[in-house]
Amino acid sequence: MNKKLTRQLYSVPYLLWIILFVITPIILVLYYSFFDIEGNFSFVNYQKFFTPVYLKMTFSSFWYAFLITVIALLISYPTAYVLTKTKHKQLWLLLIIVPSWVNLLLKAYAFIGIFGQHGMANNILDIIGVGSRQILFTDFSFIFVSVYIFIPFMILPIFNALDELNPSLLDAANDLGASRWTTFKRVIFPLTIDGVKSGCQIVFIPALSLFMLTRLIAGSRVITLGTAIEQHFLVTQDWGMGSTIAVFLILAMFLVMLVTRDRKRGL
Amino acid sequence: MTDQQIIQFKNVTKQFGDDQPVLNEVSFEIERGKFYTLLGPSGCGKTTILRLIAGFMEPTSGEIYFDGKLCNHIPANKRQVNTVFQDYALFPHLNVFENVAFGLRIKKLKNKVIEEKVRQALSFVNLGGYEHREIKEMSGGQRQRVAIARAIVNEPEVILLDEPLSALDLKLRTQMQYELRQLQRRLGITFIFVTHDQEEALAMSDEIFVLNKGKIQQSGTPIDIYDEPINRFVADFIGESNIVKGTMIEDFRVAFVGQQFECVDQGMNKNEPIEIVIRPEDLAITSQEKGKLKVTVVSQLFRGVHYEIIGQDAAGNEWLVHSTKKAQVGDQIGLDFEPEAIHVMRFGESEEDFDRRLEAYAEDDERE
Numbered sequence: 001m002n003k004k005l006t007r008q009l010y011s012v013p014y015l016l017w018i019i020l021f022v023i024t025p026i027i028l029v030l031y032y033s034f035f036d037i038e039g040n041f042s043f044v045n046y047q048k049f050f051t052p053v054y055l056k057m058t059f060s061s062f063w064y065a066f067l068i069t070v071i072a073l074l075i076s077y078p079t080a081y082v083l084t085k086t087k088h089k090q091l092w093l094l095l096i097i098v099p100s101w102v103n104l105l106l107k108a109y110a111f112i113g114i115f116g117q118h119g120m121a122n123n124i125l126d127i128i129g130v131g132s133r134q135i136l137f138t139d140f141s142f143i144f145v146s147v148y149i150f151i152p153f154m155i156l157p158i159f160n161a162l163d164e165l166n167p168s169l170l171d172a173a174n175d176l177g178a179s180r181w182t183t184f185k186r187v188i189f190p191l192t193i194d195g196v197k198s199g200c201q202i203v204f205i206p207a208l209s210l211f212m213l214t215r216l217i218a219g220s221r222v223i224t225l226g227t228a229i230e231q232h233f234l235v236t237q238d239w240g241m242g243s244t245i246a247v248f249l250i251l252a253m254f255l256v257m258l259v260t261r262d263r264k265r266g267l
Numbered sequence: 268m269t270d271q272q273i274i275q276f277k278n279v280t281k282q283f284g285d286d287q288p289v290l291n292e293v294s295f296e297i298e299r300g301k302f303y304t305l306l307g308p309s310g311c312g313k314t315t316i317l318r319l320i321a322g323f324m325e326p327t328s329g330e331i332y333f334d335g336k337l338c339n340h341i342p343a344n345k346r347q348v349n350t351v352f353q354d355y356a357l358f359p360h361l362n363v364f365e366n367v368a369f370g371l372r373i374k375k376l377k378n379k380v381i382e383e384k385v386r387q388a389l390s391f392v393n394l395g396g397y398e399h400r401e402i403k404e405m406s407g408g409q410r411q412r413v414a415i416a417r418a419i420v421n422e423p424e425v426i427l428l429d430e431p432l433s434a435l436d437l438k439l440r441t442q443m444q445y446e447l448r449q450l451q452r453r454l455g456i457t458f459i460f461v462t463h464d465q466e467e468a469l470a471m472s473d474e475i476f477v478l479n480k481g482k483i484q485q486s487g488t489p490i491d492i493y494d495e496p497i498n499r500f501v502a503d504f505i506g507e508s509n510i511v512k513g514t515m516i517e518d519f520r521v522a523f524v525g526q527q528f529e530c531v532d533q534g535m536n537k538n539e540p541i542e543i544v545i546r547p548e549d550l551a552i553t554s555q556e557k558g559k560l561k562v563t564v565v566s567q568l569f570r571g572v573h574y575e576i577i578g579q580d581a582a583g584n585e586w587l588v589h590s591t592k593k594a595q596v597g598d599q600i601g602l603d604f605e606p607e608a609i610h611v612m613r614f615g616e617s618e619e620d621f622d623r624r625l626e627a628y629a630e631d632d633e634r635e
Contacts, residue, residue: 171323172356174343176370176421186369190360 032243045244061224065207068146076154084162100152108216137219145217154199161195197260271298279329289315291481304460304468307478313461322346349418350427355410357402364398370421388420408439425457502544515539532611534624542612547589549608558601564594
């Protein structure tokens, strides 16, 4: 009896959190999405979403998020693998994680300095004789900075998965005739796929709704769903349209989670 | 070099950095079709020998021959050897069938052949019908069998077993000892089994290598090693033993605890200091007058099959006795033993000298 009561008591903060910061906002977003800019109930926002302008925006959001995730994965997997082989792996891991504690905006401003007309990147290009060029406000700088920001979040779950891998499994594969590549393909990768999946989730979903970087680094050349939401709420004051895009973004997130969720064998 | 020989170690040393070598100039030969056991305490180098044979590491110096060919630098995946790991190392993402089929799939055999071989290997270890189970649904003993099936399915020349029974409970362990021994006989492949459990080693092996501190102390059949331990370490490690200092007065006469006894050992210097071993089961309880040794019972434990009695003689030596007869703590009793029960060990005798001395007795026996 008493135990049950304390357990219920302990769950109060969690329930409050979920109700106040998850359920209520989603309901509000859904509610606002059914009002046009004049405040009349209508489905016009949903109709507008399926026009080429917004569909293109959705497509480019997905495309950039996909690129960012794939590149981050290609860099993170080998990095995490090397980290697990080093002597002071926790220290090296920490050094990679530390920059992620710095505020996103500060990092973005730092990159404006580095990639700017007279920034370090252009100075180096000058010195090696390539000549300075426009780096900031390009697709390249947008993807570069996004990948840089997301890499720690990708490395961490992959590192944990690799670190938990029983080393005698690798010996066993080797013993049974597997070359290093076969061992990777048949043992290491399948056993760390869950780490890869959660890494992709952590990167792909936020990358879909990136908005600050699109303006600061990509100079509004890249317009993602996140940017569109921000513009509607803060600039055009069309809360209805902003909410509608948010609804689709939420749907997309659930979809991604559904695709990448862990499917434990035998359960 | 005979055809029978499959593995040969020649002065093999393995050293990590500047530490004491894990293996120090070890030489031995392994013959086809026998069950070998590497026995020793942890850190004696037994697992290192296994890893060297498997190809997971290379020796610092010395040569390893496999089937007459030098194989120091041949990687593990190119060797005709399979290992059963201590923690089984089964692939958790694959089911029983795919675990066993792993090696065959790498060899790119036809599906039909793989299926047949896997089924056969699983039935060999009494796991027919478990093909589609997941590894985590299997018990410890069953996982053990899967690991063995995964090794034998590749039809290797040698199977290495790294303390494979240590994680099982006593009953299952005894059962698996029988099964492993039978399996080895049926398959006729060489088994090299690593353990720190001397009973396991005695029960299963054709030949035992007793290792300590990176050196082979003694090799021989279980009976040889149990009956004629070469030194204090082996006597102490294999079975329980009473070890006391003594003097070899002359051939067939040995003195210890201030008395002289008839024995069966010979070929040593006169008055050479030696150590003698008497196994606890070779000591029989009698009355004080009849006993060769007179001791006071210090403690007694009931062990099921026998009583374990510790007696102390006048000189303060403790004597461990295994007897089906009961004694009373504080009693004065006599201990009797046969001359054959006394095993004499010389200090610092090498294995070659030891073997030569034992062979000399045998020749004498034949002449008589």
